[in-house]
Amino acid sequence: MPKNFYITTPIYYPSANLHLGHAYTTVVADVIKRYKKMSGYNTYFVTGTDEHGQKIEKKAFENNETPIEFVNKQVEKIIFLWDKLGIQYDKFIRTTQPNHEKTVQKIFTKLYKEGLIYKGNYDGLYCESCEEYLTLSNIEEGVCKVCKLKPIKLSEENYYFKVTAFKNFIIKYLNDNPNFVSPEKIKKEVMNNFLENNLSDLSITRSSIKWGINIKEDDKHTIYVWFDALSNYLTALDYLNDNDSSKINLMEQFWSDDTEIVQFFGKEISRFHIIYWPSMLKALNLRMPTTLIAHGWILFKDGKMSKSRNNVIDPLELMAEYSRDALRLFLTSEISYEKDGIYSNEIFFDFYNNVLANNIGNLSSRVINMAKKYFDSKIPDVESIDSEFYDLIKNTIKKYKINMDKFDVSNAIKVVIDLSKYANKFIEETKPWVMAKEKNITALSKNITALSYVNVVISFLLSPVLIDGTLKNLNLFDINLNDLSFDNITNYKIVIGKTIKNSEILYQRKI
């Protein structure tokens, strides 16, 4: 039976157009999903939009629109962006969808009845941009540490979720399950700064905000965005939604004990995902995710790229200039999730030329041209290929899988890029044109077969990333991606007898 795999991104605020940072999270999740599918898993990938709250209400007002008119337009743009980027999500969840809203009300009622939600008063500071109550540890020089905007003063009656009741459980769970949160540094930060000190119950309703989900228990209150938003990971699986019994039960399939559940998000929302989210799950008697991955930020040399700082890069523009493959490869290989990554137009330009045009694309066209010239485009049948080269290829496949299975996408891709560099060097060193001149047909045959094979391996391993180029390249080598698997890719004979088509420039060099 195939195993199940569930992956999520944060659901993004549609308050402004999404930028390269959002594209980063979504592309990495997409690549992981595609890799898991390639490895034989049943996969489910959820992304979506977080549409309630003060910030959206304000934006809609500024645009002379009702909140729902405003978010509908924004969501259309986001879906367009994901489509352009080739994101294969299985469910796009919107927090304004009736099923989501009803389930959030049910969750509230359930926890309220169990005494895990109670009424109280809040008096303090609030960051409108982050939709978050701030404690002193969130403030630096009078502004919110994350978005650098000034918080407002708030005093209101709220319902609270008893997070403190789960403090010991969460601490023990984090200690007993070293792979639950990655990277380790973030886990420690959340433990030290929030969990072991400063933990208080979470305010989960507002009486001052109209644009939110009403609660059945008190018509003055709407649900606070984070409680609403975190629930999406369950409502996307139709949790507590038993209207349609003919549908497959997604909760049974993708929140079951043997499902691998991976949740990917930026480090600034670690506290919500590492403390509040597991507390909600425990309160609902549901299992914990397998791994929570808090990734770093894409920065400019002088600071974070963010909507609130108005310094964003539009992924659509980069795709129009360089192709979606280029953007997908850049985001997944250049930016490692353990650290922040720097973006600049020059870095992207150099990356494109060095890695895609001069390395991966160049390798393919060199091999195709040589096969055409020396073997009339038919890949020769040989008894063996250079054993050192063959070992290196097999080792690359192994390392790629080890890294991917740890969700270390950037290192997985880097080993494939290294293989491509090595293959180009192999051509320089073995000089097939000299073999041809000396009529050393045996050596030349082995060489061209090995180089065709390495090309196919590179395309297969990069197929979750280079979604257009690898299909094109495999097609040139007369191979169908669906016929390749981790079982047959380790055998060089898969290319023997194939007739190569005419070369095509996969990634045009930029000047």
Ligand code: ME8
């Ligand atoms: O926080 N670098 O939504 P949001 C890398 N609605 N990733 C970045 C980034 C950057 N510079 N900027 C944004 C919210 N991101 C909530 C989430 S989930 C239950 C609710 C990515 O629109 C990163 O994944 O502010 C980050 O966590 C997310 O976008 C924040 O998106």
